[in-house]
Amino acid sequence: MDEKLPLTKTYLFIIDVTLQHPRVELIDGSGRIAGGMDVELNVRVNENPEPLGGSIDISGGVSYMADEGKFFLTDPVVENFSVQGLAESIKPKVNKAIEKALSEYFSKNPxxxxxxxxxxxxxxxxVLKNVSVEGKDLVVVLGI
Structure with missing residues (x-):
């Protein structure tokens, strides 16, 4: 993931979202992977926007495409995000933009x-056939 970041996309014509510095861990008992990234938002509501920095915590399932040898994060969900200086009134739009950015990113990038x-x-x-998260373990299924 680190090789493909930072990633910047524009959403809703006014919000530039940059994702960078990923971190990953397994969540005990959830069957999901937790991760986080640093987020930079540039909301274009005036002539001289200043980027807003923060972080985002997400979770998702894991899938393995055996024919390509690639691991993907599935069903990413924003668990928490904080951005310094972000007005409460635009947080729902920003959250929507971030979830869209994550879905697009993880659907294409292993x-x-x-x-x-x-x-x-x-x-x-x-020999690797499938991968899943059980407890804090990554369960690997092998076969010929």
Missing amino acids: IYTLKKTDLKQAAAYA
Whole structure:
């Protein structure tokens, strides 16, 4: 993920959202992965907008595409976000823009791709069939 960030997109014609510095952990008992990113918002409501910095915490499921050796975050949900100086009146629009940015990003960008040029990862690619989160463990199903 870190290789594909920062990512900047414009939403609702006035909000530029930049996502960067990802962090990831497994959530005990949820079947989901938790993660966070730093967020920079540039809301164009006047001539000289200043970027607003903050952070976002998200969660999502994990899926594995065996034919491509790629791991994806599924069903991302914004658990918490805070942005310094963001007016309460526009938080719902910003939250919507962030969720859209996350959905678009994670639908196209894997959280990890096995490297076929690495001997150990190539071996995993050959036998790895499925991945899920159980407790604080990543459960891996292997098969031939």
